[in-house]
Amino acid sequence: MYALNATHSQDLISWVESANQPETDFPIQNLPYCVFQTSDNPASIGIGIGDQILNLRACAEAGLLSPDFETVLQHVNLNPLMALPPVQQSQLRKRIVELLSQGSPEADKLASVALVPQTSVDFLLPCNIGDYSDFYASVFHATNVGSMFRPDNPLLPNYKHIPIGYHGRASSIVVSGTPIRRPVGQLTPAEPGTAPTREACKLFDYELEVGCFVGQGNQLGESVLIEDAESHMFGLTLLNDWSARDIQKWEYQPLGPFLAKSFASTISPWVVTMEALAPFRCAEFQRDAEDPRPLDYLASDTNSQFGGIDLQLEVYLLTEQMQQQGFEPQLLTRGSFTNLYWTFAQMLTHHSSNGCNLRPGDMLGSGTVSGQTRDSRGCMLELTWDGDQQNALPGSQRTPIKLPTGEERKFLADGDTVIFRGFCESNEHRRIGFGICLGKVLSATQAM
Numbered sequence: 388m389y390a391l392n393a394t395h396s397q398d399l400i401s402w403v404e405s406a407n408q409p410e411t412d413f414p415i416q417n418l419p420y421c422v423f424q425t426s427d428n429p430a431s432i433g434i435g436i437g438d439q440i441l442n443l444r445a446c447a448e449a450g451l452l453s454p455d456f457e458t459v460l461q462h463v464n465l466n467p468l469m470a471l472p473p474v475q476q477s478q479l480r481k482r483i484v485e486l487l488s489q490g491s492p493e494a495d496k497l498a499s500v501a502l503v504p505q506t507s508v509d510f511l512l513p514c515n516i517g518d519y520s521d522f523y524a525s526v527f528h529a530t531n532v533g534s535m536f537r538p539d540n541p542l543l544p545n546y547k548h549i550p551i552g553y554h555g556r557a558s559s560i561v562v563s564g565t566p567i568r569r570p571v572g573q574l575t576p577a578e579p580g581t582a583p584t585r586e587a588c589k590l591f592d593y594e595l596e597v598g599c600f601v602g603q604g605n606q607l608g609e610s611v612l613i614e615d616a617e618s619h620m621f622g623l624t625l626l627n628d629w630s631a632r633d634i635q636k637w638e639y640q641p642l643g644p645f646l647a648k649s650f651a652s653t654i655s656p657w658v659v660t661m662e663a664l665a666p667f668r669c670a671e672f673q674r675d676a677e678d679p680r681p682l683d684y685l686a687s688d689t690n691s692q693f694g695g696i697d698l699q700l701e702v703y704l705l706t707e708q709m710q711q712q713g714f715e716p717q718l719l720t721r722g723s724f725t726n727l728y729w730t731f732a733q734m735l736t737h738h739s740s741n742g743c744n745l746r747p748g749d750m751l752g753s754g755t756v757s758g759q760t761r762d763s764r765g766c767m768l769e770l771t772w773d774g775d776q777q778n779a780l781p782g783s784q785r786t787p788i789k790l791p792t793g794e795e796r797k798f799l800a801d802g803d804t805v806i807f808r809g810f811c812e813s814n815e816h817r818r819i820g821f822g823i824c825l826g827k828v829l830s831a832t833q834a835m
């Protein structure tokens with residue numbers, strides 16, 4: 388696990404003025420990676436700093452970085468960089484802090500050859516995501532959703548022993564800003580014994596999640612020990628695991644989610660590194676006294692003490708009417724990543740524990756981040772639900788979300804934009820943010 392070092396110091400300031408503003412997501416202590424392009428520049432790896440991007444390929448070409456990084460920075464995805472051992476990741480971060488710090492002798496040169504305003508670029512996916520697995524790590528989400536789908540048996544007996552997950556779909560992961568088409572699918576028959584219908588999803592939902600990118604991989608047939616799991620984690624991104632609840636209800640048994648999830652998932656363009664997150668590590672979730680202890684392969688002292696991440700997450704909704712009438716996006720949810728029953732180290736360890744090889748750039752989804760209170764529920768399925776098991780899904784008795792235009796939502800409507808934000812803050816350290824993860828819902832098409 389990364390230790391605190393000089394790159395985390397609150398005293399650091401940058402010659403990039405916007406990075407010193409208190410509200411910025413990207414102070415010099417953060418330095419998240421992205422891949423971007425502009426009309427004049429081919430795709431390049433970059434680093435977020437204030438409202439700018441530092442073009443790392445341009446830095447390498449100008450001879451400002453160690454030749455060790457030249458090859459990985461020629462790529463148009465982060466995968467080869469992600470595969471580097473943590474000690475090298477740290478060296479690169481240290482050098483970038485030197486270059487961007489106030490007083491850097493390279494400031495003028497960088498400002499002219501390597502700095503690009505974020506508003507002038509198109510973001511690409513940060514890496515080739517070979518595989519994506521989605522977990523179910525919030526016990527509050529699992530209990531709420533379980534009680535809707537299985538009123539008699541909300542939390543299955545395996546939940547507190549295994550980080551539950553399924554293999555998601557990597558090909559349909561898109562970068563923030565990409566419009567999301569409402570899917571068409573088979574829905575539960577209106578009457579038992581009759582045929583299902585095939586129509587546009589009516590219960591369209593988002594899921595507030597965090598994605599963890601694998602750094603160094605493991606060989607097929609070998610497993611990652613819990614003590615080493617953090618050294619296989621490169622960084623985190625915001626993840627919206629769009630979900631078609633009505634399609635899900637009909638298709639999910641016995642093998643789990645399929646087309647209700649695979650039509651699209653959105654990630655933020657930014658990857659906040661595990662090293663940047665070092666000041667915000669915290670103890671794992673406090674299990675109830677009567678809960679089972681995890682089996683040995685999922686437990687370590689380091690994971691117990693520092694496996695958690697004190698990361699705040701927010702969901703905002705902006706409808707087309709709100710936009711037309713000049714309203715700001717409305718906050719729907721404020722949640723905390725500390726509510727997860729399982730840590731990413733436990734998820735990664737469990738994933739590889741059968742010898743399954745994880746590769747640089749693979750993504751693990753945390754599962755919907757929901758807390759105990761209503762205002763910390765991470766999807767509409769939970770937010771608008773009143774605990775009435777008989778009206779678990781469409782339910783006339785759902786309590787709609789009220790919006791400033793007088794509109795109401797039980798699930799997402801066409802034209803709605805969903806925006807996630809995330810940030811870490813504490814008194815002792817500079818606040819760092821995750822940028823935004825945004826998607827607008829388009830109407831279903833006949834073409835499907």
Ligand code: MN
Pocket residue numbers: 521522594596628752754755
């Ligand atoms: Mn999910």
